[in-house]
Amino acid sequence: MPRSPLDRREFFHKAGHSALALGAAACVPLLAFATDAPLASPPAPESLVKLLFESLTPGQRERVCFAWDHQHPEWGLLRTRVSANWNITDEVVDSKFYTPEQQELVHAIYRGIIAPEWHERYDRQQDDDAGGFGANNSIAIFGTPGDGPSELVLTGRHMTLRCDGNSAEHIAFGGPIFYGHDPTSTQEDDASHEGSVFWSQALEANSLYQALDGKQQQLALVKRLPGESQVAFRGAKGQFDGIPVTEFSADQKARVQEVLRKLIEPFRQSDRDEALACLSAQGGLDACSLAFYQPGDIGNDKVWDNWRLEGPSFVWHFRGAPHVHTWVNIADNPSVKLNA
Template identity: 65%
Template sequence: MNPWNSCCDDADSPAVDRRVFLEQASKVALVGGAALSAPLVLPAMAARAAEQIASGANGKSSESLVKLLYEALTPGQREKVCFAWDHQDKERGLLRSRVANNWDITDYYVNDDFYTDDQRAIIRAVFESLYRREWHAKIDQQLDDDSGGFGEQNSIAIFGEPGGEHFEFVLTGRHMTVRCDGNTTEHVAFGGPIFYGHAADGFDEGPTHPGNVFWPQAVEANNLYQALDGKQQQLALVKQGLPREQRVGFQGAKGKYQGIPLTEFSSDQKERVQEVLRKLVEPYRQNDRDEVIACLNQQGGLDACHLAFYQQGDIGKDGVWDNWRLEGPSFVWHFRGSPHVHVWVNVANDASVKLNA
């Protein structure tokens, strides 16, 4: 069963408004010398990308924008932010697949003078295209609270050549790692591990997490916990042994999982798990939601997963579990809500995929 037939259909597409994008991208033709020798992004090129966004042709709207961005960069800029597909960083390993809660993938923030206004407009369009339109304001709220707004502390990198056999766009920052790969990265959803988080009301948010745009995901999970019977709650609740939040590498089919196996759930309870899953993937574009389900099904579906709630880190000792984890052979969604929200996501169809965190 597709778990988002009811709430996440294609009605939210396109993610980027065609008129707004055309207004932004076509400004290149008017800027003239202010473009600082950037290649001319002709209005016709911008129009083609916008048309692909509007039509959702082949699910490639985000990827078309990445190609447009790549073509808009000068050779000097490409030297700084574009890399070979398997580029190895001396300190950070395979840079394309790295994930962290607060990091810069390159040395240039989107709002730095390194980029022109036109390039920033395309970067913003790529960013928006990765999320459902209804989530744009929420993600902007997270960025405003955590880093002063989009682009202030966000850096990008492009690996491979967009339109080629393999390529990937990565945007990072505080409480953010997001990717766009045109399904060219084998085995994985989202193009690789991602991260999201929010410190809405200061570093220590308190038990109600006021204003946190991601806390409703935990509310949905806790509603599921309350729907379990006493024995199931005992199995699901881990009193000691909260894992490090970064520990989201795959354990495989023979892994030792915490919490309750979902095979212990009734059909009604499994429907509630589907609701949690829908809430988790709700912010993202249809293509990425579909990839998550395809990867999950290939490893045995939700029946191959465990769900754990952690007593450690229960803010206010109120029995509303701030930390919880849904995990299977090659599926990890780790929600850390104490002292504020950090969420680590690693999903693939093959447990042999290695994590770089």
């Protein structure tokens, strides 16, 4: 028999108990207006995934829930796929397929995996690119939350994000992720990137480039632009584009650390920590190289739109032309395979 939808008070009451059962720490506010008695300590995203899973009817589970190692006939291991513009399942979040309470859960999971100080910027990106979060986004749940490894994957235009509770071993963010922004239907000659919420990351990297001496800039600047989705790991013996971080002075290395801080800033603290731990396991920034690409310099202003920070099992590829596409793939060892 299909389950009847939870009423709103029962829904948030169960959310609070689920969080306590899983030892959830305090996180971002969870739609406090949705109940007469707001929760003092909102549940963590993983506990909300569990509650969402438990609320799904058999018919819903058949459409959006999969085994942990489910193989898609075209895409392979579905859980690990990443793309710039896709829907992992056919059902849109803000549709009649989900109850209003389930929709609120998905919205809360989305906000829970984004750093609070980035909520407004991420919402702006979703407004510009997808008509607002939920309008064109879809989800899938892999495994059984609360019983073995599990992960929820959020997809849509300029979005592949994950909530895995560290179920995906050896890899940060639960697997490869994607983010981007096209705020103004960018013109090819627009060098301002006005309105792009992620362009500050490129400005930080370019500030570092300007701090390099002439020889270092020659090493860092690359004439051939790789395919933006080519972010599979090359391993410790890989040939990385650009200049090795070991060629930097102590002051320059500190600026690379600031670039890295800017890159991980949009995401919740636990995902930041996991990304840094994976990087440390493979040798840290000293095992990485930084490349700036000559092709795609919008406006010919030598503010390099395309650049990449890469190590044995760390790839952060920023494509800024004609608008921002960013591909992220991080693990603690290079044996983890990419499914793009």
